[in-house]
Every structure is written in structure tokens, then in C-alpha cells.
Amino acid sequence: MNLVQKTAPYLRKPTARVSRFMGDVSVALLPLVVFAIYRHGLSAVWILLAAVLSMVLTEYVYNQIIDMLNGEKFKLKNKSFTISNMSIVTSGLIYGLTLSDVIPLQVVIIGGVVGTFLAKLIFGGLGQNIFNPAAFARVFVALSFGGAIAYEAYVDADAGATVLGVLANDLFDSSVTEYYSYWTMFSGIGMPGSLGETSALLIIVGGLYLFLRKSFDIFVPLTVIGTVALLSGTIALFHEDLGLWFPYTMVFSGGIMYAAVFMATDPITIPITRPGRVYFAFGVGALTLLIRIFGQLPEGVVFAIVFMNMFTPAIDYPKWTTNKFTLRSILIFAAIVIVTAAIATAGVHYAL
């Protein structure tokens, strides 16, 4: 027995662990993985494997190279690389589930490698990255290989066009609800779309799990979805061709639920305070909707996340962020929300 001297405090919360925290996200994704495999069979397995492995291996090889450059001997087990905290596996899964089932495997791999490298590793690895690696990889794929995964590419006999595919042609085409009932959009059964994004039901199950385990901040997905619902609801209210189906479709299509629960909540790339996170989430929701309406990019939500990631340091700027909602900050925020809603509504009215 030895007496040791430490500095206070001497207790550490047992349930506060990086592996639990990141691992929980993977667990929450499991129902979606199962659903994807059930619907798309082996192709889903290959795509998810390619996504996860490409990201894990990139991180591993990168760490090996860095260590060798630092003059260390090659060892199969790398000291800086750890898979046990689940962070990179989770990113791989999140990325894989955003992809369509007809995407060529080499595209998955290139996206995974580039996303991990550019969004995570060159910033210094876990905790240092500015961009969400999964969102970044997805954006990269969309920009570089847009054709390979265009939504029109899979208007096939049994699936039909995606909701956003229809709406991209005509925003006010209420016939989408004839293709897909509310239940179909909610459950994802029979909905075309990417591997993991279609079933709002299972996403909510995953979200509930994360909430109960306290592994994410529920304010973030609620704000993203709330923003989309509020803005699209306002637009529908002031437009005679739109009805309740419009906000419903906006919320339950195109991966918004998925991105809100699994991508916008990645703590590393979003602000650190709760008010900051709410502002960030509002930005994601508002941008997504605007991109959808005016830009007609189906992947709007991942663009919105990557774009908002860039503002994280600004939102965190110590001078104006504290962890408290003050009356002043609430008023300013409310004003911004109202102005955004007005702009979106007026925009739809006059521009389209």
C-alpha cells in the first residue's frame, strides 16, 4: 500500500465514458441497419461494410503513417489508433445509412476515405474536427458523383419516385400523398429512399434510446424538426395550394429525421452550450428547408449541417455565449425565427 497525493475532486462518474457515449449511437442505429438489410438485402450489407471499413481503415492507416513519420517502428497495434471508443465505427455507420442502395461500392469507399481524411484527420482526430465526417463524406459523394446516386435513377417499378423527387419538379404537387400515405412516410415501409433514412418510426425509437441513455441532447433534434415543421407550416398556411400534407411531407422525407437525430447531434462538431446548440439546430432546420425549396437539392440537410458546422466556433465565441438562456437572447432568437418564417413564406409566394 502506498499513500498517493491527488487534487480534488477524487470521484469520477462511472457512466461517463467515451465508449459508452459513442457506442450508444451505434446501438441506436441498429434497428435501422436491420431494416435496411431486410429491405435491400445483401447490397445494404456491402454498402454499410464498405462505409464502415473505409472510414476505420483510413483512420488506422493515417495513424500508422503519422507514427512512422515521427520515426516510430511499425507495430500492427497502433498506439494512437483506437477502435474501442467506437467513434469512427459510429461515423461509418451514420455515413453508410445515408446512401442509396444502388450506389456503386467504389463511390462509397472513396467518400468514406475522403470524408474521414478531410473532415476529421487533418484537423487532428477525435474531438478536433470541425466538420461532421459522416455529413462531409455524404456531401462529397453528392457533389462528386451526383449522377451515380441521383434520385431519378431509381424510379423503378416497385419503388417509384422519392417524395423529394416529385416535389423537386413541382413543390405544390399534392399528389405525393397519393403515392405515399402518411403511414408509409412515417413507417418507411415501401418508401423509396436511402438505406436508413426512410423509417421515421425506427429513427424515433433510436432517438428515444439515446434520450433515455442521456447520450445526446434532445433539444437538438427537437429544434431541427420543430424548425422544419414551423417554417413549412407557416408557408402552407399562407399558400392556397398547400395543406397539412406539406409540413408533414417536409418533416418525414428526405432524411430530415435521420439527420436531426444522428448527425446534427454529433457533439464534436456542434456548439458546446445548450443555447448554442439550439441556435445551431435552428440553422440546420431553416437552411434545409430553404435549400429544398429554392435550391432543389435533395440532400439539403447534409449540406445544411456541414454549412452550419462552419459557424460552430462563431456561436461558441465566449463573449456572447453562456450556458444560460437570458431574456435578451430569447427575444433576439424569437425575432430571428419570425423573420426567417416571413422570408420563407414571402419567397414561396413571389418567387415560385
Add this chain to the structure above:
Amino acid sequence: MIQTNKQIANYKNISEDFERMEHVEPERVHIALNPPRCKDCETYVEVGDTVAIGQTLGVSQGPFFKLPVYSTVSGTVEAFTKKVMPGGEEDDVVVIKNDFKDTMHESVGERSDEEINAMSQQEIVDIVGDKALTGLGGAAFPTHIKMGTDKPIDVVIVNGVECEPYLNSDYVLMQERPEDMFKGLRYAMQAVSAPRGVVAVKETKKKLLAMLKEEAAKHSDLDISVVEVEDFYPQGWEIATFKSVTGIDVPVGTLPMEYGILGLNSSTIIGVYDALKYNMPVIDRYVTINGDAIKQPTMFKTRIGASTKHLLDKSGGFKEDAGDVNIVMGGPMMGQSTPYEDITITQTTASLLALRDENPVEEPCVRCGSCVYSCPVDIQPVQIMNAYKKGDKKALEQLEVNKCIECGICSYVCTSKIHLTDYMRKGKNFLR
């Protein structure tokens, strides 16, 4: 985990109820001659002198006030030497051999209620100051200075919320002497002419609460009440208790007296009673010996000046399989770790914890935000750490690192097991 953390889990399964309670009369006591905040001591006794309980051994001179030093046993002065104090520093002490006769000094004697009731603020303050009463909750701030305030006081709050997990000394004392505590509260209210007195206790302490409420009912002539406060950490932190009781948010760094609040720890208020009623300084102390490395956790009542080694031995010592042991004076969140077993018990020594050393492995920050969500003073530990690492003074100031009360919550909750509280201390030092 991303959450606002308000509870400290008892994951080490440390007992918080004591069947074992022991009264320990030490062979000899070591009385510190330089209590905190006072550096020069003039002594009145020599080796070989016979002294009695409550006899003045010397006077310690501080910058703004002086504090007499009293004997806590009767016996003979054996030596003047040096001894380790709870803060880890060595201090001059006078050693007194106990004759176990408990002879009282002639200055000790009962005052009648009429005499006390007729006292002015100054008279009360003088007696309390003369008995060298300091805050027994841990801060060791001289009580007479607080009670001598010239600000109008609306409420005297007795803080009966033990600040940290695993500590019980204050609860035990309150259970033992509820009557005296309320009388002490009356005296304090009399001194500062406060219309209201409140005893704040955690809502989870049902037995104690029932007992105190019964006692409070006997003082219905004054506005005295018992208030249940929510059980969270750091509720024992004065400012949190004040907020729970009065709703007033006293800014860190200002005196609560400016807001009409006089806060005294429950043990201190019993000290006030002893000083006024019996002209008696504080001579004994409840000390918890606890922790997951201790064989038989025990609550002791002993004299101030006794040695912790003695109490450790009485608790069976350390467990054989304890591994590396961390000895902590005070609580597990804010206490002082020391590499010594033999430490002098002072007025403010409420506990000694022997904890198995954990040695958590730090990982890179994952920016989960738990530290930010949980900080009781609403600063951002993770941002402060980053600013400190960059050596950015301006950012440290903007982030208000000096507001930190070093409660330890940020280190406790960190997902990556980063010792943030240490960075807060470094950050503060850096700004000095």
C-alpha cells in the same frame, strides 16, 4: 453522457449511516498556534505548566483581528513543536498531555438567560470573537466578523446542509444538540436584530427534519422555521443554500450580508451558543473516518488537537487489498489530499476519507458539453481548458475563470475523464 449533473453517485458504496459512534479521549492534543489567517502567535504558557479546559494558551495575531488559542483538555504543557495540519502544511503547535480529569478553567461558567438577553450586538460579538469561533463548515472565516456586520440583516440562515457527499458530522451534531442550535440561532438573531431565522436541511434527511421541526415549534414567539432544500450537489455551497431559501442570487465574490443574509454553519451556531451560554470555546469535534479503503468506517467524537492516526487505528486502519490509498481531509469533491496519516484535527476537520486511488485515463475531449451544462456558476470549463492550453489570457478573462468555486463537478462528469477542475486552478493562477 450529455446532461446537467446534480447528483454525486455513491459508486464506491461508502456508508453514510453510522451505527458505530465512538468517543475518543486523546492521550495528548496538539493545539495549532497559527490558525488560518493568523500568522504571529504570542504564547502565555510554558513547558510544565498545568492547564485547564478553556484556558488561553496564547493569542494569534492576524492582519485585521486576533484570535485566542484555547486548551481543549486539562493537563500539562509538554512541548512546543511542529505538526502537519489538514492543509498539508506544518504549523507550530503546543503539545498538552491529557490528565483525563476534564478540569474546567475558571473563565468557563454559565450565564443566565436574562444576562444574555440584555446584551448588545457589540457585547455578543466580543464574546464570540474572544472564544475564537470561526466558520466550522470549512472556510474558517471568523464568526464575530460576520456577526459584527453593520448591514441590516433580514434573515439568519443556519446552513445544515452538509456540503459534500459522504460527510455526516454536522448531521450528527444537529441530531445530538437541536435545542442548543435553536438557542444559538436566537442569539445570532438578537445580535444582528434579524426578524427571521431559518435552518436549512436537505429534504432527504427525514428523521432529522422531523426532530428539528418539533424543536422549532418551541420558538414560535420568533419567526424561526426549518426549510427543506433540494438534495443536489453543491447545495451546501452557501450561495446555493441562500438561493434555495430566499430566492436571492448572491453574486460570487460579494458578501451575503449586503443582501441582508447572515449565513452560519450549523456547527458554528452551536459554537455561538456555547460561547455565550457557558463562555466556552469549541473543544470537541465530530470527525468521520470513512472511505472505501477503511476497514470499519466510524464516526468519532474527539477533542480538537487529537491526531487522525489515532482515529484511523481505531477504525481498523486500511483494508489489506486497498492498493494505492488517497487520504483526503474533507469531502471527496473539494477536500485536500495529503500524503500523511498523522494530521492534527482542527476546528474545521469534519472528516478523513481514505479512498482507493482511481487513476482515470484521460481521453481527448469529445465536446459533449456535460461540464458546461453542469457547472453551478455557469462558466464553460472546456473552453477555459482550451484557452489555458493556448495561453490566452484574454479568453480566460472573458470566460470568467475566476468565478469558479472549484466544486469539482466538471471533473466528475467529464465523459473523457479530463481533470478539468485542475485546469480551472491553473487558469486562475495564470491570471494572477
